[in-house]
Amino acid sequence: MNKVKALLASSPLKQYGRPLEVGLHQEGRRLTPQRRKILDLFENSGSGNHLSAEDVHHLLLEAKSRVSLATIYRTLRLLVEMGFLYELELSEGGHRFELASNDHPDHHHLVCVRCGRTEEFENEQVIQAGRIAAEKNGFKLIESTLNVRALCPGCQHNN
Amino acid sequence: MNKVKALLASSPLKQYGRPLEVGLHQEGRRLTPQRRKILDLFENSGSGNHLSAEDVHHLLLEAKSRVSLATIYRTLRLLVEMGFLYELELSEGGHRFELASNDHPDHHHLVCVRCGRTEEFENEQVIQAGRIAAEKNGFKLIESTLNVRALCPGCQHNN
DNA sequence: CACTCTCATTAGCCGTTATTATTGAGAAAT
DNA sequence: ATTTCTCAATAATAACGGCTAATGAGAGTG
Known part of the structure; x- marks a missing residue:
């Protein structure tokens, strides 16, 4: 049972929401x-x-x-x-x-839930899947991103 | 130019990050x-x-x-x-x-950026893509979710 | 036009204090 | 064994006030 810390690290995905706010505050500016x-x-x-x-x-x-x-x-x-x-x-x-x-319209993330290490990748099949799902439901596609939550090699080993 | 409101509605995707905090605060509880x-x-x-x-x-x-x-x-x-x-x-x-x-381990979202209407779907190819990306980088997969940002039929028409 | 400046007004943010929900430890209950 | 309760200590928020960044309106610039 050594994925414990990994389970605890609050998901790095969450930071995606706040960069404007923190950026502004760092410079004494206001949101x-x-x-x-x-x-x-x-x-x-x-x-x-x-x-x-x-x-x-x-x-x-x-x-x-x-x-x-x-x-x-x-x-x-x-x-x-x-x-x-x-x-x-x-x-x-x-x-x-x-x-x-x-600049990478449909880019995808492979994120280590423990250390936050992130790899980007692209995949035509994924884009395709988004396109198909949109069409099926009558939606007009804007863009799609795939978030893959995982443990990176380092975090799998040195517990 | 009638996707205006859609563009403004702060992306429903963002709410994924904060629901515990806001849920607690709404009820006078503390995070x-x-x-x-x-x-x-x-x-x-x-x-x-x-x-x-x-x-x-x-x-x-x-x-x-x-x-x-x-x-x-x-x-x-x-x-x-x-x-x-x-x-x-x-x-x-x-x-x-x-x-x-x-409850749906690898479920994906089709989200209307304007009204927030959400459809779920599953797609083996997407799961596959996540699996492959993880393997390629030596990551151990936990799960993956695809977020497709789009405009629903209603919001495309009645401006 | 496409954009910047001025300045009075507004309002975001940072301390601090006050309030009270929450926690931890252990006893009690089931 | 599993879960709840009690209660003193802790700590998360709300509230308020002061500071000053940011806004809006309109005039100014090229």
Whole structure:
């Protein structure tokens, strides 16, 4: 019975939820609903979406969340500085932003539940499975991620 | 541009991380390290594990986390009340507990990012993919879940 | 237009204190 | 043997106040 510690280590998967908050706090900044909403907008739109400040403004407006343009500009700059967004400069003037983390749209994680070691991998069959499940239920696919919980070699041995 | 609300609804996926904490707080209860550890024990042991109070006590002890038996009994009862655990009564006297949510060991979610509607499905290919990824990296598989983010039929249409 | 700045107002976060749920140890019950 | 109870000690939260980051509105800039 030496997988005990492994069982205890609180699942590393959980950290996926909080990086904006901790990132902000580390720098003495604050997590505001506006910042949350703006980042959520990108995170929920899946990868590959590139939005302008105006786009963000309108999207939020239509969703009954008025956020001032000034704040949107400020927040977009902030999120780029923090590495959450990429900034694309269009030659015609005007900037677009897109999620930085989603450069691998359908990537999957192999996570050691004990030490948190994580390997990424891709697998066409998995993507396919997500596509099929979506189709079967009439859903429009955005993206899919497979989380595999496991024990890494090191944690299996040196108890 | 009518997937607006969908993009805003903070991803239902995120709630997977916090349900114990929010559940407790809603009822005026407190999230203690002991409660967290006991639930983690079940969550990280994968599905199908059925443990007695004594088992939990010993497992925690071996992991250098002493939690009194009284607390373990109290917490197990609490987690059952809250729906996190199932309680199995053995005829020979003595109860066993197991994770309630993991009744489908390798189940996958199709989640509407807008309304949160969730469909479960299973897929052998996905399980296979997890198994292969684990093997390739020398990991010992515990379980895998595929999260497919999508828009449900309703949310695609009535904007 | 596409974006930044100014400034009064708002509100997030960090201490601290006060409240009370929870724990641990052991006795008691079943 | 398995589970519950008692009660003093502990510690998680709620509550409050102060500090100051962040917002919104609108003017300003190129």
